[in-house]
Amino acid sequence: MQWSTLWMTHAHRVLRAGASVMVFSDWRQLPVITSALQAAGFTWRGIVVWDKTEGVRPQKGRFRQQSEFIIWGSKGKWHSADGPVLPGVYRHSVTAGGPKVHTTGKPVPLMADLITVCPSGTVLDPFAGSGSAGLATIRSGRLFVGCEREETYFNVACERLSNTA
CATH class of the missing domain: 3.40.50.150 (Vaccinia Virus protein VP39)
Structure with a gap:
């Protein structure tokens, strides 16, 4: 967590107020990344899922690891209350x-x-x-x-x- 907090703190320092932040993570690092994001000074706003489709490597007898998570937030207030409502899941093959x-x-x-x-x-x-x-x-x-x-x-x-x- 320390390393992630460190680099996110440096990113926070150079970004403008209202900037969006997005960090990719798999399920194993999800708690660490959400904590580091907040420790660095960002406001954590939620998680978006990237469904990689069925093209990912299967593991017999296990659930397919076909998603990654995008932890998203902002530097301070969200920059806009206008705009479209965006999906919470994006489905793109890794080779799209x-x-x-x-x-x-x-x-x-x-x-x-x-x-x-x-x-x-x-x-x-x-x-x-x-x-x-x-x-x-x-x-x-x-x-x-x-x-x-x-x-x-x-x-x-x-x-x-x-x-x-």
Whole structure:
């Protein structure tokens, strides 16, 4: 929890008031991430489910782990009381919008759906991976700032983003 609180605190520091925050988690880390989000100063607003469809790896005799959770909140007050009511479950195959190019890669259509709640301006992804959030952000006409420590994935993200821009 300490590490997650640390990076979320740094994100909280640089985000504008009213900014949206979304953090992906599996079921094992859900309690830790929700606690870290609040400890970092964000207001926890709820959980959205990403249904990865039946294309995920089956485990005989067990329930299929076909969902991830998106813990969402804001820096202070929610930025808007207007706008559409959005679904609480998004169903996208892990390969929707193209092949998966990162171990924990997210499909670009999912990221496009999620960033609709972000106020206009810049989207920050402190764990950019292969750049799916960046692609969705650029395609929506917004600015993107991404961080990635693994050189291989940084290069993949840069290539994908430059091809889109």
